[in-house]
Amino acid sequence: MMATKINKIMNDVFIIGVGMTPVGEHWDRSLRELALEAMTAARDEAGAMHPEAVYVANMLAPALSRQSHLGALLADFSGMRGIEAVAIEAAGASGGMALRQAYLALASGMVNTALIVGVEKITERVTAEVEAALISSSDADYESIHGLTQTALAAMVMQRYAFEYNVPEYAFAGFSINAHANGAKNPNAMFKRPINLETYQRAAILSDPINMFDAAPLADGAAAIFLARGDVLPSNLPFPPVRINASAAAISTVAVHDRPNPIFFSAAENAVKVALDRADINIEQINFFEVHDRYTIFSALSLEAAGFAAPGEGWKLAESGAIALDGQIPICTFGGSKARGDTGGATGVYQAAEAALQLQGRAGEIQVADARTGLIQSIGGTGATVATHILSTVETL
Amino acid sequence: MEITSHWRIKKQRYALVGEVCPHCASKIFPPRDICPECGDEAKDLYQFSGRGEVYSYTTLYNAPAGYEEQAPYTVAMVQLEEGPLVTAQLTDIDEKEPEVGMPVEMVTRKLGSEGDRGILIYGYKFRPVLEIA
Numbered sequence: 001m002m003a004t005k006i007n008k009i010m011n012d013v014f015i016i017g018v019g020m021t022p023v024g025e026h027w028d029r030s031l032r033e034l035a036l037e038a039m040t041a042a043r044d045e046a047g048a049m050h051p052e053a054v055y056v057a058n059m060l061a062p063a064l065s066r067q068s069h070l071g072a073l074l075a076d077f078s079g080m081r082g083i084e085a086v087a088i089e090a091a092g093a094s095g096g097m098a099l100r101q102a103y104l105a106l107a108s109g110m111v112n113t114a115l116i117v118g119v120e121k122i123t124e125r126v127t128a129e130v131e132a133a134l135i136s137s138s139d140a141d142y143e144s145i146h147g148l149t150q151t152a153l154a155a156m157v158m159q160r161y162a163f164e165y166n167v168p169e170y171a172f173a174g175f176s177i178n179a180h181a182n183g184a185k186n187p188n189a190m191f192k193r194p195i196n197l198e199t200y201q202r203a204a205i206l207s208d209p210i211n212m213f214d215a216a217p218l219a220d221g222a223a224a225i226f227l228a229r230g231d232v233l234p235s236n237l238p239f240p241p242v243r244i245n246a247s248a249a250a251i252s253t254v255a256v257h258d259r260p261n262p263i264f265f266s267a268a269e270n271a272v273k274v275a276l277d278r279a280d281i282n283i284e285q286i287n288f289f290e291v292h293d294r295y296t297i298f299s300a301l302s303l304e305a306a307g308f309a310a311p312g313e314g315w316k317l318a319e320s321g322a323i324a325l326d327g328q329i330p331i332c333t334f335g336g337s338k339a340r341g342d343t344g345g346a347t348g349v350y351q352a353a354e355a356a357l358q359l360q361g362r363a364g365e366i367q368v369a370d371a372r373t374g375l376i377q378s379i380g381g382t383g384a385t386v387a388t389h390i391l392s393t394v395e396t397l
Numbered sequence: 398m399e400i401t402s403h404w405r406i407k408k409q410r411y412a413l414v415g416e417v418c419p420h421c422a423s424k425i426f427p428p429r430d431i432c433p434e435c436g437d438e439a440k441d442l443y444q445f446s447g448r449g450e451v452y453s454y455t456t457l458y459n460a461p462a463g464y465e466e467q468a469p470y471t472v473a474m475v476q477l478e479e480g481p482l483v484t485a486q487l488t489d490i491d492e493k494e495p496e497v498g499m500p501v502e503m504v505t506r507k508l509g510s511e512g513d514r515g516i517l518i519y520g521y522k523f524r525p526v527l528e529i530a
Contacts, residue, residue: 131461141406142427143484145508147464152472155455163497207457257474257482
């Protein structure tokens, strides 16, 4: 038994450094400056370790900043010229997929250390251009051409969901209220004020039935995590390493209209099932879930797909308080996309950094008590790509 | 030339031409050459009737670049009577509030324009079925 345990540690992949900038409208900071801040913070925690590879998570730089080729650009800008680097794009799941590519490289033994940085600069363009860039993650010929926005797509899913399941008015408010309650205690969050039901009820409609508090704000930010494989872990780390127990990804159709069931995230169901299987745990062992709450309907559908609620009942977990920090399944513990802010392709890296802080006991006022195993998930498009990871403390074997 | 991607699919845009699977008889729109139901090759063209009902809809106010002049407008997923779901704008709805289940029919309308020369792009939209007086 002892020998197996040591081998498991040797080949496992660990997070040994995290860094993130506050999320907000950083008019005075460029893409590369934001990335450098996060990368430097993560590298500082990893001590003397140098990354052999850099994985960049980003979805909008080519459209909004006319800047592609971010792997080379950001590695170069931060003084790492001899290594390998690449940018990973999977719409809103870019963060989770960049983590997956780094994980695969380390788990294979071909790479020993990697730095993942997610960065997004939304404020480079006006809203209409941002909407046009965002909708490129949907079906260009059969969805985007009709003048859709991501919000309109999510609204149609929410509308149909409400129709089929006879959901009461304001059923999704709890997701927004929970996100803001947690974000209020996250120094890096874009929105630090709690909200109540009245705030939600009075919110302006963006695309009915989605109102302003159903939709996460998109803003600028960068987050980074430093990965190392077990057999090269340094002994003098400032914080306990966090283990990546499982990595999984799955796709569904890009176009919502191509799905057999447009109100179910089948890609999320598949990715979670595979992740749980790879981690050799069941869903009850998850202590918290960093859901990609780009829209409140995504939160409900993510909880249902993962198996925390039956289809049509995910919203009840918000009503009952089950998703609060002290509930059965805390979600969006640092505010999620709704209050911390959504940074497009970088969101998945923020989720990984936040989950690592939870597992290292560094979450301060938003600490989930006794957090040992966390589930993180980033979503591309309207549930088309889903990247899911299970992280845990080192003792949890 | 900006319009080739539209010209390639004009049969789909103007006439709702999809495919029918020769193996399992599933109707497919838009065409994708591999049947999503049975996985076999499906390249036989099939012309849809254009009739269907609203599966879901939303009226949006913040339009993407190029569509600002049209805003606000209503988009919908329409369940065609032959089975497939298609996404399109609803048109000619006037004061009528759209409803899930509302019967609609396909019409050809201007979807937008593209490029510096403002070349017009046409395609399908759906309107509430016109009642015969």
